[in-house]
Amino acid sequence: MGRDRFVRQSLGALYSRIKQARILMVGAGGIGCELLKNLVLTGFGEIHIVDLDTIDLSNLNRQFLFRQEHIKKSKALVAKESAAKFNPHIKLEAYHANIKDPQFNIEWFQGFKIVFNALDNLDARRHVNKMCLAADVPLIESGTTGFNGQVQVIVKGKTECYDCNTKETPKTFPVCTIRSTPSQSIHCIVWAKSYLFTEMFGTSDDEAPEFDHSEDTENAKEIENLRKESQALNSIRQSMGSVDFARKVFEKVYKDDIDRLRSMEDMWKTRQPPAPLNFDGLSKAAEGISPSIAQQDQTTWTEAENFAVFCDSLKRLSSRLQKAQAQDAEAAAPSVLTFDKDDDDTLDFVAACANLRSIIFGIERRSKFDIKQMAGNIIPAIATTNAMTAGLCVLQAFKVMREDITKAKMVFLERSGARVINSDTLKPPNPNCSVCGVMQSRLIVDPSRATLNDLVEDVLKTQLGYGDEFSINNDVGTLYDPDLDDNLSKSFVDLGVKTDSFLTVIDDEEENPRVNLSLSISEKSLPGDTKPVQVPGKLHIARKPKEVPAPTANGASNGHAEITGTKRKRSLEEDSQREPKRGKIQMNFNTDGFLINDVVIADDQNDGAIVIDDD
Ligand SMILES: Nc1ncnc2c1ncn2[C@@H]1O[C@H](COP(=O)(O)OP(=O)(O)OP(=O)(O)O)[C@@H](O)[C@H]1O
Numbered sequence: 001m002g003r004d005r006f007v008r009q010s011l012g013a014l015y016s017r018i019k020q021a022r023i024l025m026v027g028a029g030g031i032g033c034e035l036l037k038n039l040v041l042t043g044f045g046e047i048h049i050v051d052l053d054t055i056d057l058s059n060l061n062r063q064f065l066f067r068q069e070h071i072k073k074s075k076a077l078v079a080k081e082s083a084a085k086f087n088p089h090i091k092l093e094a095y096h097a098n099i100k101d102p103q104f105n106i107e108w109f110q111g112f113k114i115v116f117n118a119l120d121n122l123d124a125r126r127h128v129n130k131m132c133l134a135a136d137v138p139l140i141e142s143g144t145t146g147f148n149g150q151v152q153v154i155v156k157g158k159t160e161c162y163d164c165n166t167k168e169t170p171k172t173f174p175v176c177t178i179r180s181t182p183s184q185s186i187h188c189i190v191w192a193k194s195y196l197f198t199e200m201f202g203t204s205d206d207e208a209p210e211f212d213h214s215e216d217t218e219n220a221k222e223i224e225n226l227r228k229e230s231q232a233l234n235s236i237r238q239s240m241g242s243v244d245f246a247r248k249v250f251e252k253v254y255k256d257d258i259d260r261l262r263s264m265e266d267m268w269k270t271r272q273p274p275a276p277l278n279f280d281g282l283s284k285a286a287e288g289i290s291p292s293i294a295q296q297d298q299t300t301w302t303e304a305e306n307f308a309v310f311c312d313s314l315k316r317l318s319s320r321l322q323k324a325q326a327q328d329a330e331a332a333a334p335s336v337l338t339f340d341k342d343d344d345d346t347l348d349f350v351a352a353c354a355n356l357r358s359i360i361f362g363i364e365r366r367s368k369f370d371i372k373q374m375a376g377n378i379i380p381a382i383a384t385t386n387a388m389t390a391g392l393c394v395l396q397a398f399k400v401m402r403e404d405i406t407k408a409k410m411v412f413l414e415r416s417g418a419r420v421i422n423s424d425t426l427k428p429p430n431p432n433c434s435v436c437g438v439m440q441s442r443l444i445v446d447p448s449r450a451t452l453n454d455l456v457e458d459v460l461k462t463q464l465g466y467g468d469e470f471s472i473n474n475d476v477g478t479l480y481d482p483d484l485d486d487n488l489s490k491s492f493v494d495l496g497v498k499t500d501s502f503l504t505v506i507d508d509e510e511e512n513p514r515v516n517l518s519l520s521i522s523e524k525s526l527p528g529d530t531k532p533v534q535v536p537g538k539l540h541i542a543r544k545p546k547e548v549p550a551p552t553a554n555g556a557s558n559g560h561a562e563i564t565g566t567k568r569k570r571s572l573e574e575d576s577q578r579e580p581k582r583g584k585i586q587m588n589f590n591t592d593g594f595l596i597n598d599v600v601i602a603d604d605q606n607d608g609a610i611v612i613d614d615d
């Protein structure tokens with residue numbers, strides 16, 4: 001019996017297409033490990049895996065392709081080796097690299113039938129989205145947070161892309177809340193991590209991403225005071241390693257700064273004023289407390305215990321930084337330390353410092369374990385969510401492989417609602433999306449002679465009919481607009497515009513402007529009697545839509561029409577009354593939304609395919 005008998009039976013005619021498909025998986029972490037196993041067992045013929053990271057101890061609980069002996073090895077390479085054992089007939093290729101590297105250019109992306117994203121950050125997701133749109137390759141995008149998961153199918157020109165909707169940005173806090181008026185543990189944790197730790201051991205950083213400066217103008221005087229405080233702290237840093245270093249730091253941030261804050265009576269009319277701490281008193285109270293208390297990460301340390309961990313971790317970090325700096329006499333920039341939730345020295349310092357500050361402001365103290373979650377922005381990664389999400393990715397890929405995109409869905413995994421798996425119809429592209437609401441083309445450039453003027457005059461104005469009002473932009477900024485013509489005589493090489501980078505042309509005509517034009521650069525030496533900058537083929541650039549319809553009340557965001565009408569979601573009762581159909585898999589859920597059993601009835605008619613009903 002062949003190892004693929006059941007897969008063949010399940011997939012019917014689709015199986016041979018899957019066997020021939022060459023696919024790409026980006027990210028071999030939580031979702032990636034599960035997904036790779038599914039892809040290999042499904043029988044996808046050739047799978048390429050890209051991941052930039054190495055295996056960490058904390059990955060092992062859920063990234064089951066990795067074992068203890070693989071720690072510090074490349075995720076992509078180990079994932080390939082482990083998964084190859086599941087199905088030796090599959091061709092696997094692994095790259096220990098960043099997907100943003102230039103080797104992974106548009107032509108390389110064009111070599112794949114489908115791309116799967118199993119990433120953990122916005123930046124890489126956006127990049128792959130853009131590359132798949134440029135290469136016109138379908139993308140299955142996925143992500144999980146805790147018990148929630150999501151799978152989105154993205155097909156150029158047919159569905160929304162990853163960037164059609166604005167994404168939530170990480171939470172920020174007004175500087176004054178963090179530095180002067182904290183009211184929650186998270187405020188003290190952000191203070192310890194992004195202010196005190198960086199001032200002491202990192203690059204002094206008023207621009208930490210957690211800080212929101214939008215209210216600065218209202219509090220100009222206080223902001224000025226805070227700057228002075230930072231400068232004073234910085235001069236204390238110069239005495240790092242001295243006997244009284246801990247006292248100096250402590251008295252600065254837990255006594256002097258607090259006394260100053262306390263003296264601003266207006267601030268405390270409606271709030272409890274902060275109470276400074278006493279170094280000598282705490283030194284006495286902490287006598288006999290072993291620094292090993294820091295290993296008790298599930299208990300909430302007492303005030304004296306926090307003090308002991310503060311002194312000990314300050315010593316550990318100081319000696320690390322001084323050792324590093326002693327070695328970098330020749331280096332351009334002095335060594336610094338950065339916070340890492342998995343680095344105990346940095347975490348101990350942040351946990352103790354945050355708790356001492358909480359005590360001052362009458363805020364609840366937290367265990368080191370809790371602080372690790374909050375400081376690392378960690379939402380626990382749950383293996384089951386990853387596994388289910390990876391399964392849903394493959395089910396959606398079948399629809400893409402059948403070239404029946406109208407059946408593909410946006411699928412959600414949720415724990416709070418009555419149903420664990422919910423789906424929504426895919427929406428068509430947002431015409432105003434700055435990524436896919438654009439015309440895409442290649443721009444062939446002869447680097448030996450092409451100038452920006454060649455693009456402006458020969459291609460945009462003469463060939464494509466642009467008027468005078470347009471701009472040319474890249475990642476760095478604007479290269480040309482009617483008021484910025486200094487670059488016209490410069491070559492593409494001088495402007496740093498290289499193969500596989502992008503230029504965006506924005507039409508600024510008031511009347512009926514064209515959609516943005518995204519040009520991906522390909523360098524090529526062109527015959528001397530031809531133009532040095534060319535667009536291949538004929539381009540018809542559409543005009544921008546006139547009006548954006550307002551979002552509708554039923555939640556169809558961006559005012560998009562849907563590819564097909566939205567289906568009303570079936571209620572749980574309706575579901576429970578449905579008979580399991582022959583040849584279908586039906587999942588039954590209890591009222592808490594947990595899967596209680598699944599019924600599989602095999603039907604060998606119709607080329608032996610079992611249709612998986614995930615409507
Ligand atoms: N630009 C990129 N190029 C290639 N791989 C990337 C890129 N950005 C992220 N990744 C990979 O995507 C994977 C995402 O997996 P996951 O979300 O499980 O994160 P993790 O780092 O393994 O775990 P955790 O963040 O929970 O410690 C990681 O293995 C990461 O290395």
Ligand SMILES: [Zn+2]
Nearest residue numbers: 161164433436
């Ligand atoms: Zn888009």
